[in-house]
Amino acid sequence: MIELAKLTDLAEIMNIINEAIEEMREENNPQWGSTEENYPNEEIFKKDIEQKTLYILKEDNTIKGFITIANDVHDYDALIANSQKKSYILHRMCIPKKYRKLGIASRLMLFAENKARENNISVLKADTEVSNIKMNNLFQKQGFAYKGKFMYEDYPGEYNYYEKYIGR
Numbered sequence: 771m772i773e774l775a776k777l778t779d780l781a782e783i784m785n786i787i788n789e790a791i792e793e794m795r796e797e798n799n800p801q802w803g804s805t806e807e808n809y810p811n812e813e814i815f816k817k818d819i820e821q822k823t824l825y826i827l828k829e830d831n832t833i834k835g836f837i838t839i840a841n842d843v844h845d846y847d848a849l850i851a852n853s854q855k856k857s858y859i860l861h862r863m864c865i866p867k868k869y870r871k872l873g874i875a876s877r878l879m880l881f882a883e884n885k886a887r888e889n890n891i892s893v894l895k896a897d898t899e900v901s902n903i904k905m906n907n908l909f910q911k912q913g914f915a916y917k918g919k920f921m922y923e924d925y926p927g928e929y930n931y932y933e934k935y936i937g938r
Contacts, residue, residue, distance in 0.1 A: 774825060914934040918930075
C-alpha cells in the first residue's frame with residue numbers, strides 16, 4: 771500500500787537512505803551524501819513528512835520504497851528550459867537493494883501519475899545525476915522525455931532533466 775509517511779517511519783527511511791548513499795559512493799555518483807549537509811538528511815525528510823509530500827510503499831510492515839511528490843515551485847527555471855504547465859516534481863525516490871526488480875519503482879511512478887491526474891497536474895518533472903544509471907533507465911522506461919543537462923550552482927555533479935506529459 772502507498773501512503774503518506776509519518777515521523778515514526780523516519781528511522782527506517784534513514785536506514786534506506788544510508789544504504790543508498792553507500793551504494794552511490796561505490797558507483798562514484800555524487801548525487802547523495804557528498805556534501806557537508808549529507809543530502810538528503812533527516813531534516814529534509816522531516817520537512818517532506820510535515821508538508822505531506824513523502825509517500826512510502828509499505829508491505830508486511832516494511833517500507834519497500836518511497837518518493838517525494840511536490841508541487842513545482844519553479845526551482846528548475848534558473849537551471850534549464852522546462853514546462854511552465856502545472857507540475858509535480860519527483861524527488862528522493864529510493865528502493866532498498868533487497869526489494870529492487872520487483873516493480874516497486876514502477877508502482878511509485880504510476881502512483882505519482884495517478885495523483886497528478888487526480889489533481890489536474892499536467893507534467894511530472896525530475897532529475898538525476900548523469901552517473902545514476904538506474905534512475906536514468908527508470909525515467910526512460912516510464913516514458914519520461916530527456917530534456918537536457920544542467921549543473922546546480924551549490925551541489926556537485928551534472929544532472930539529466932526529464933519531463934513526462936500527463937495531460938490536461
